[in-house]
Amino acid sequence: MNQAMEVTSTLDRSVRSITSLWKFRTWHGLILVVGAIVVGGWFAWHRSSPVPMWRSFDGARAFEDLRNVAKFGPRPPSSAALEETRQYISMRLADDGIEVWHDNFTADTPVGNIAMTNIIGIVPGERPSVVVVAGHYDTARLEGIRFVGANDGGSSTALLLELARVLAGRKNRLTYWVVFFDGEEALQQWSETDSLYGSRHMAEQLAADGRLKNLRALILVDMVGDRRLDILRESNSTAWLSALVFTSARELGYQSSFSGGTYPVEDDHTAFLKREVPAVDIIDLTPFHSYHHTEADTVDKCSAHSLQLVGRVVLATLDKLERSSQ
Numbered sequence: 001m002n003q004a005m006e007v008t009s010t011l012d013r014s015v016r017s018i019t020s021l022w023k024f025r026t027w028h029g030l031i032l033v034v035g036a037i038v039v040g041g042w043f044a045w046h047r048s049s050p051v052p053m054w055r056s057f058d059g060a061r062a063f064e065d066l067r068n069v070a071k072f073g074p075r076p077p078s079s080a081a082l083e084e085t086r087q088y089i090s091m092r093l094a095d096d097g098i099e100v101w102h103d104n105f106t107a108d109t110p111v112g113n114i115a116m117t118n119i120i121g122i123v124p125g126e127r128p129s130v131v132v133v134a135g136h137y138d139t140a141r142l143e144g145i146r147f148v149g150a151n152d153g154g155s156s157t158a159l160l161l162e163l164a165r166v167l168a169g170r171k172n173r174l175t176y177w178v179v180f181f182d183g184e185e186a187l188q189q190w191s192e193t194d195s196l197y198g199s200r201h202m203a204e205q206l207a208a209d210g211r212l213k214n215l216r217a218l219i220l221v222d223m224v225g226d227r228r229l230d231i232l233r234e235s236n237s238t239a240w241l242s243a244l245v246f247t248s249a250r251e252l253g254y255q256s257s258f259s260g261g262t263y264p265v266e267d268d269h270t271a272f273l274k275r276e277v278p279a280v281d282i283i284d285l286t287p288f289h290s291y292h293h294t295e296a297d298t299v300d301k302c303s304a305h306s307l308q309l310v311g312r313v314v315l316a317t318l319d320k321l322e323r324s325s326q
């Protein structure tokens, strides 16, 4: 071997080693670039797909409202305690930057004309199509009983306040009306004409002024705070909307709290169903066997956990409605 060949051979070796280093660097760089795209894409995907809305519902915060509302005492229509509750609800909504409307009307009842007020919190969305989430904030007028309705009247109020907070804190595709009905309870004896005053008035009003056609759905909550929650499948409710609710409950792993059988219930969704607005009543009737409409409907019968389960199922249902409106 001569020196020239040796130089070439050394050169070859060094070229080879540079080439393999370059290849290594190229592959390494490529791996880094691909890695960066994958990781970056994952983060970007996570950023662009919002945290599921239902996670934001805080049962403890809702329970605080339930406790505060029950402290006002019995809250039948036109009572000072209901006026205090109305102010509380309105201020809470306003604190969250929500526009508040008071729908005042006079109800013709078996005990005379009574002034009533539905409260409507408006959370605007990208589309004018409206989803109503509703409940009642009055309590039954029961003679000789200090009925504070922690569950019956209190739980719906508390759940709606927390729901409004969550909705107000995000960008919504649909417009939401969070509605607190007055006069759900009978003033004397439950009948078609002595009950559901607030919802009957509102449905009639919206039908008359042409706004009813904007309502895409109504989701009603009633008696949703019981510690041993057992939501039933209300059989008058619109089938597809009810299916969305129960599917959401199953997906969230809450099916054991949504297995209260199938029964028909007349409630604040009835006036909307009659006018062909898709509506569902999320209700637990187990308190009927124990403390329903007695002075034992107190805060200790309710739990933050139950409010959270139902609140999250409602939000997961709204999420489904939003997705299907794309």
Ligand SMILES: [Zn+2]
Pocket: 140, 152, 185, 293
């Ligand atoms: Zn009741």
